[in-house]
Amino acid sequence: MATFAINSLLNYKTEKYIVTENKAVGVLHRLFQLSVIGYIIGWVFIVKQGYQEIEDAIQSSVITKVKGTAVTNTSESGLLVWGPEEYVIPPQGEDVLFVVTSFLETPNQKMGYCAEVRTFCFHFKSPTGHNRPQCGKCIRNNENSNGTCEIFGWCPTEKDIKPQKPLLKNAENFTIYVKNFIQFPKFSFSKSNILKTTDQSYLKKCRYDKKQYPYCPIFRLGDITRRAGCNFQDMATLGGAIGIVIQWDCDLDKGTSHCNPEYQFTRLDATVSNKSIAAGFNFRHARYFKNAAGESSRSLYKVYGIRFHILVHGKVCKRHQRQNECINGANGTFFCDIVLLYLTTGRKSYKDKKFEVLKYEKQHTSTDVDIS
Amino acid sequence: MATFAINSLLNYKTEKYIVTENKAVGVLHRLFQLSVIGYIIGWVFIVKQGYQEIEDAIQSSVITKVKGTAVTNTSESGLLVWGPEEYVIPPQGEDVLFVVTSFLETPNQKMGYCAEVRTFCFHFKSPTGHNRPQCGKCIRNNENSNGTCEIFGWCPTEKDIKPQKPLLKNAENFTIYVKNFIQFPKFSFSKSNILKTTDQSYLKKCRYDKKQYPYCPIFRLGDITRRAGCNFQDMATLGGAIGIVIQWDCDLDKGTSHCNPEYQFTRLDATVSNKSIAAGFNFRHARYFKNAAGESSRSLYKVYGIRFHILVHGKVCKRHQRQNECINGANGTFFCDIVLLYLTTGRKSYKDKKFEVLKYEKQHTSTDVDIS
């Protein structure tokens, strides 16, 4: 019984086939196979490069530097020259940076009591305070008009003015120099967006242009907004947000010198800006002073501007170095058939049995015909 | 020989099948097939939606705006009103923002020599300096007590006090307005977390609530900590970190109006806060002043507070528009069989050969019976 089980275990089982010698069907069959092979080679291997390994775990570091100056002249602030140390917030060159294009200064604010500008009060009734502490007294210009609520806070309070046009008119001509360094640790590949060039003055003169200078890392603000489909002066008046997408899609098999970034520009608050309450982008910051007597004062700045967010995406692909893991036919049928068909002594008998030949010309006679 | 090779090449080879007419086995076989098909349709297509393309390369931009005021009254700083320009650090509305809930001011520091508070020295022995430069002299109150090391630095030095309760008590009622704009470039899909509504006052009044206002983008700080499972006053005393997760999981086939964000709140320093040395979150910053003589002084602020980190995750899925790439049977066997079985003149003979019929009623007689 044990002997039989071993015998049975060592029997080789293969599918039995019918072979038809109808030429039309044969041609059809081969054409179909060719189209499948053509599809696999053409689409999977050439177009999709399915034999390559794809890696999208990108490590990216971005350093930015803005250049340019602007002059403003307002009644509150006087004549002012703005450099990057004033209009770029924060100044340390991060991948998210805000460029001031307009501002409203409220100078010489001191802690004290004064009239609010937005919280109205009516005929001796005091309102509920509009989220402001210590609001009890109603300050009115005359007996019958509505007044505004008295507050304790930084006085005088900020005026309720919306800018009609950007004050830093020259902001359109400011430039951002973007240094991006990427790494794909899996492939030990690293690259910078700054071209290796012998021309030292290139990086001092060039400005990004999709056609002429696609790899120049210096961007004029006005060009960025234009490419994102926005009008700079409109955005500069109330503020907005722009994304600068750096896309690295590289085939490392073609050589690393062909691996270059592509820049895209997109408005990041487009949907938001459709609604009046959410329109624009501004925030307040303050500078603090102390006078000789040690009293504190501050200058409050409400700044409007454009926030630039540099987003880095990418993937690289590289030819697979390991052995092909796909075993053609998991149980070796193909391999064993080859042995039986061509290498064993009983090959003729095996062929007779494995392939039953069907001849259409003489279809009613014997079909067990040798194909060799 | 060449003719033969071509003939052989154009032979069509197909598997030979046995057909059994046992009804019980047939029913069993069909039931099994039905259950497999049911599984594929039910699980893969309906539950897992395997026929859809999934995209998780989200591009996200976050703008935050905090509102609210608080009053503090301390012996060092006097009566102060805190607005967002003071208590939000940095003030420019980034996705990582710190809200001051308590502070310790050390005003009027000037460069000079004074006694440290933490580095003790014993009986004329000078210690090794506690990472502080120029520490040589030991300043003691009386002959027998230990003194503290004299340092050169900003004097007077900061007191070694830990806050017992938050000073900005009203911080719980501050609100964060989160503007999130996402894009999936692959599907040209973009959306904002701010609902398109005709009610202009909605965004002025609403506060996020999981049940009532799940899409209101304005969050009360106290609600955020409560939903993250923390007590606001505890966190506000020593500081902490909270994550606001915005999750976008959308089926674009259902229409973009069904694509809405979900908000989750989680404490980001939970494990850290279990150990006393790592508990809380604070840092120091300073404001610099110059007096009439040009001498520098500064006010040092040690601020405790809650850091909010807005994390955006998401994936969208959409029905596959391209041709189905799975070819049913890579070598066309199925297609060719159909032709042979139904379209060729010798179809009866082919059927006889391809399908060997096994009838159980008369199993010892001839089995090569036509099934048609």
Next chain:
Amino acid sequence: MATFAINSLLNYKTEKYIVTENKAVGVLHRLFQLSVIGYIIGWVFIVKQGYQEIEDAIQSSVITKVKGTAVTNTSESGLLVWGPEEYVIPPQGEDVLFVVTSFLETPNQKMGYCAEVRTFCFHFKSPTGHNRPQCGKCIRNNENSNGTCEIFGWCPTEKDIKPQKPLLKNAENFTIYVKNFIQFPKFSFSKSNILKTTDQSYLKKCRYDKKQYPYCPIFRLGDITRRAGCNFQDMATLGGAIGIVIQWDCDLDKGTSHCNPEYQFTRLDATVSNKSIAAGFNFRHARYFKNAAGESSRSLYKVYGIRFHILVHGKVCKRHQRQNECINGANGTFFCDIVLLYLTTGRKSYKDKKFEVLKYEKQHTSTDVDIS
């Protein structure tokens, strides 16, 4: 006709096999199968752990705290002690932080007219302004020399000096304490990079060392640059960028206590720094003052230093809890064959038909031999 269709539908069709009793081929076939099974078990299951679910959607929060002091003594700024509140920008402990290692102060700048230092003008010809507004007058020392363009701006202008050595010499000994908290929401797994230890003084004394203290979260700046393959004093002179990669690769089946971070250090501006124009990393920031008369002045700081970027990567894997979704043989052939072969009454006849036995010893005689 309908009856026939149903009969035909319930016929069970299976492939016809040839069984050869050639032992050599049988052994070969089994060896091949064993090697395939060995490969699948060995490589896919043990090495690649293909049976586990892998999750790489990591949620990470980083808090940093720098400690250490340095003293500088320059002609412009005098004797200064630098604490983290001065040399870390921004001070709020983010995952991207800049540590000042050298600086150039331009104190007491006021708005006014003065000579630029870089824009030269020749013999009464005024240049095109070098991106500076209101540049019309040429200021020269004597009649024949070239002068520099007069500007309106913050005066005096910054000197055109490049640092030769870092001014904050002690910066090498500063330490960064990195608190990293990660979460994998899918597996409800969270962990911090701070070890749970009973020794409270451990976190006060330890310094990261790859061999001795691989889990100490406190890093000496000099150690970081050394491990990234850079010389600290070189980087500190002109500035640079370093990435601290925290890698979490965890097998949750081995227990969460084995899930520990690995730290890697890499220079992030390596390629950039090869070119003179892009070398180093610096930016300008300013402190603003007002005198008794309300006139503004500022101190401009051009700071050089090292930017540290803490990058957190990771994936965890965990054994798959759901039912195995791979159905062995989608149309149940295997299952039905078992029934026919062993459970039905006509099993001998079915075997005779399904398996055609090919015996090599008697290959010219009848081949329809029962294998049982």
